[in-house]
Structures are given as structure tokens and as C-alpha cells.
Amino acid sequence: GAVVSQHPSRVICKSGTSVKIECRSLDFQATTMFWYRQFPKQSLMLMATSNEGSKATYEQGVEKDKFLINHASLTLSTLTVTSAHPEDSSFYICSAGQLAKNIQYFGAGTRLSVL
Amino acid sequence: DAKTTQPNSMESNEEEPVHLPCNHSTISGTDYIHWYRQLPSQGPEYVIHGLTSNVNNRMASLAIAEDRKSSTLILHRATLRDAAVYYCILFSGAGSYQLTFGKGTKLSVIP
Numbered sequence A: 001g002a003v004v005s006q007h008p009s010r011v012i013c014k015s016g017t018s019v020k021i022e023c024r025s026l027d028f029q030a031t032t033m034f035w036y037r038q039f040p041k042q043s044l045m046l047m048a049t050s051n052e053g054s055k056a057t058y059e060q061g062v063e064k065d066k067f068l069i070n071h072a073s074l075t076l077s078t079l080t081v082t083s084a085h086p087e088d089s090s091f092y093i094c095s096a097g098q099l100a101k102n103i104q105y106f107g108a109g110t111r112l113s114v115l
Numbered sequence B: 001d002a003k004t005t006q007p008n009s010m011e012s013n014e015e016e017p018v019h020l021p022c023n024h025s026t027i028s029g030t031d032y033i034h035w036y037r038q039l040p041s042q043g044p045e046y047v048i049h050g051l052t053s054n055v056n057n058r059m060a061s062l063a064i065a066e067d068r069k070s071s072t073l074i075l076h077r078a079t080l081r082d083a084a085v086y087y088c089i090l091f092s093g094a095g096s097y098q099l100t101f102g103k104g105t106k107l108s109v110i111p
Helices: none
Strands: A004-007 A010-013 A019-025 A032-038 A047-053 A068-072 A076-080 A091-098 A103-106 A112-115 B009-013 B018-023 B032-038 B044-052 B061-064 B070-075 B084-091 B105-110
Touching: A004 A091, A010 A019, A010 B070, A019 A032, A019 A112, A032 A076, A047 A068, A047 B061, A068 B009, A076 A091, A076 A103, A076 B061, A112 B105, B018 B032, B018 B084, B018 B105, B032 B061, B044 B070
Parallel strands: A010 A112, B009 B105
Antiparallel strands: A004 A019, A019 A076, A032 A047, A032 A091, A068 A076, A091 A103, A091 A112, B018 B070, B032 B044, B032 B084, B061 B070, B084 B105
């Protein structure tokens, strides 16, 4: 089946630094990708919709200046957590839709720990 | 978005069938019923989806009630690798194609 690759799988950083997470669709083109955040023992919460060649659409309560999304090609979207703080520590997951099959494929997730 | 209701948790013995229920009484005529599952510390994984007819694939079967207000995901023989949180999601297929995750059902498989 289609594969979405997410990198890195785990990152530990100091407070105040920025972290970039990559999400690639390996064998199909994705004009739209999604970024989710998941806190322990909770469900996935949609953060933003990443649109190729245009600005991302952020969900209510998600700071667009803090969570920068770039979708420069049909196979790559990046999420940059700027000036990370301990409260940003979470499990970040991306997905890409293979719309013709009405299916979304998810990356393996990135566990961010901010010290 | 139309909502779904699932039990918080279920248990099954290994190698026995598992029936995971989902209620979606406010489903619209164009909503697909999707099931995804999330193994511990991993991203969700597509399981199966359907609109009106029952569906089968290599992972599971999906039984959809005639009035479409409920559905059941069937794992024919549970294995330890099936222990996960299972999400039932209604997806209209229109607009931005985003999925809205509820709390899902945590399935435990007992050896």
C-alpha cells in the first residue's frame, strides 16, 4: 500500500530551539496533507491542513506563527515548531490522502520532548 | 460533523473473533464509514471503509446496518498484534478530506 514517511521519529531539544518535522508521501502525490498532535492517553487532534503551493489552514487555537507549515512539493510537507517550550512536548503525526481511494495514510509519528 | 459513539474499551481472547461496534445515528447519506486503528506509539493505520454494503478485506470485515445508523468492525481471529485503539470515523469525502478522531475503542487481546 501507499506509504507516508515521517522523520524524525523522536527528537529531544532544549527550550527555545526550533524543530523541523518532515512528512513525505513516497509513492503518490498529495496536494493536501494533515498535521495532528496527540497528547498521552488522548485522541488525535487536527492542527492544520497543509496545501501544496498555498498557505496552510490552521484549526482554531493553533498558533500559525509557532507551528510553521510548508508544503513546497506534492510529496513533502514540513512542520516547524518554533521556539519550542515544554508544553509543546507531544506526539506529532502527519497524514496524506490518496483521494481516489478515499483513504488517508499516516506517518509513524514524531515524539517531541522539549527540556 | 456527524458524531460516532464507541465503547471505551473491549477485551478479546486471542484467536477469537472480535466485534467492535460503532453508533452513528446522525450519519448523512453521503458519509462513508471509516475505521482506522492506532497501535501504541505509532500513527493510525487504515483498516476498512464502506458506504452501504458490507465490506471485506484482508484485515477485517465491516458490517453496516440497513439504516446505516450503526456499524460493526469484525476481526475474524484476534491476534496480539491487533491490540490497538480502533477509531470509527464518518467521512464525507468532500471539502478538505480531513478526518475527525473521537476517543475510539481500546482493544486488549488476552493470550
